[in-house]
Amino acid sequence: MDKILLTGGAGFIGSHIAVALAGKGFTPILIDNFSHSQRHIPGRIEKLAGKKITFYELDCRDHRGLLDIAKKEGPIDGVIHLAAFKAVGESVANPMKYYDNNLGCMNALMRVILEMGIPHFVFSSSCTVYGMPDEGAAVDESSPFGDPYSPYGYTKQACERIMKDVAGLSNGLKQISLRYFNPIGAHPSGKIGELPLGKPNNLVPYMCQAAAGLRSELVVFGRDYPTSDGTCERDYIHVCDLAEAHIRAMEHLLDTDKRLDAFNVGAGKAHSVQEIIHTFSEVNQVELPLVYGDRRPGDVAAIYARVDKAQRVLGWKTRYSVRDALQHAWQWQLRLQEE
Ligand code: WQD
Numbered sequence: 161m162d163k164i165l166l167t168g169g170a171g172f173i174g175s176h177i178a179v180a181l182a183g184k185g186f187t188p189i190l191i192d193n194f195s196h197s198q199r200h201i202p203g204r205i206e207k208l209a210g211k212k213i214t215f216y217e218l219d220c221r222d223h224r225g226l227l228d229i230a231k232k233e234g235p236i237d238g239v240i241h242l243a244a245f246k247a248v249g250e251s252v253a254n255p256m257k258y259y260d261n262n263l264g265c266m267n268a269l270m271r272v273i274l275e276m277g278i279p280h281f282v283f284s285s286s287c288t289v290y291g292m293p294d295e296g297a298a299v300d301e302s303s304p305f306g307d308p309y310s311p312y313g314y315t316k317q318a319c320e321r322i323m324k325d326v327a328g329l330s331n332g333l334k335q336i337s338l339r340y341f342n343p344i345g346a347h348p349s350g351k352i353g354e355l356p357l358g359k360p361n362n363l364v365p366y367m368c369q370a371a372a373g374l375r376s377e378l379v380v381f382g383r384d385y386p387t388s389d390g391t392c393e394r395d396y397i398h399v400c401d402l403a404e405a406h407i408r409a410m411e412h413l414l415d416t417d418k419r420l421d422a423f424n425v426g427a428g429k430a431h432s433v434q435e436i437i438h439t440f441s442e443v444n445q446v447e448l449p450l451v452y453g454d455r456r457p458g459d460v461a462a463i464y465a466r467v468d469k470a471q472r473v474l475g476w477k478t479r480y481s482v483r484d485a486l487q488h489a490w491q492w493q494l495r496l497q498e499e
Pocket of ligand 1: 246247248249285286287288340341342343361362363364366378379380381382392393394433456459
């Protein structure tokens with residue numbers, strides 16, 4: 161298993177996967193349009209990987225462009241597909257931006273995978289496919305898809321349906337969906353991390369900017385949820401642990417005969433917004449300007465992962481704690497300000 165096309169490869173999660181792939185002897189070929197990244201990131205990835213990494217600037221809705229890359233770089237052993245927009249709240253405010261991009265990229269890419277007979281596909285899916293869990297907040301892979309509560313979540317459901325529909329075709333394609341929970345943190349080296357363009361949508365990057373004085377305050381979206389302290393509960397996972405799950409998934413696709421599978425990728429623990437804020441302040445010794453605001457449309461009250469399937473089948477489990485992730489996120493924020 162050698163050449164892996166990595167879409168969204170210059171992004172927050174993609175850059176960490178690129179480094180992990182190179183570290184395991186794969187040859188990642190990155191594709192990114194820099195809509196949510198910056199041009200100096202591929203160079204940082206090469207420094208961390210200690211070798212040259214092939215990179216293409218391309219919008220993944222461009223079927224012809226993707227086909228040309230697959231032909232030029234072929235034979236391609238696998239694809240890891242991350243190129244998508246991923247902000248729940250933003251997708252509620254701007255659904256067509258999400259349907260156009262997230263479904264457009266999947267459509268163009270899956271056509272190329274089938275046309276070129278690429279045998280292995282790992283898809284960046286999301287816990288949002290479960291919607292609001294019926295019983296409690298813990299979900300496992302057999303939990304039903306619910307109302308996804310946001311256009312973002314619905315695009316992930318639709319993409320998993322595309323995978324299901326092509327899995328039945330007579331081809332050698334084997335596929336895995338990795339259902340991410342809440343990726344946070346940054347590479348321990350401080351060389352790559354989250355680079356939100358403009359105002360961050362997600363809690364941790366916004367919190368880092370508020371603590372750094374770049375934002376006047378952090379607004380907690382809702383304190384009246386039916387949870388431990390009234391704030392939403394999520395399953396926060398270190399981005400390096402998430403990256404490692406992709407390596408294990410690709411390696412597993414080599415051995416398995418199963419055409420289609422899905423794994424939750426989370427820490428298996430729930431933390432409230434309040435707990436995250438408290439831990440961040442404590443572990444980094446920083447104060448946070450905090451206000452409590454209204455609920456954010458699209459949010460579910462609580463969700464976290466049952467992760468024993470990934471442990472059992474992929475031999476994967478998290479190595480970093482939420483504390484580690486919040487410390488690495490803050491160190492990365494400080495590095496950004498030095499640049
Ligand atoms: C977390 C909590 C907010 C910002 C993320 C990814 C998504 C998917 C699931 C992979 C919520 C609250 C946030 C702020 C706040 N992962 N919050 N103030 O919405 O769970 O989605 O994980 O596919 O792609 O984006 O993450 O960080 O936006 O919100 O109170 O300024 O923090 O209401 O309860 P979310 P988030």
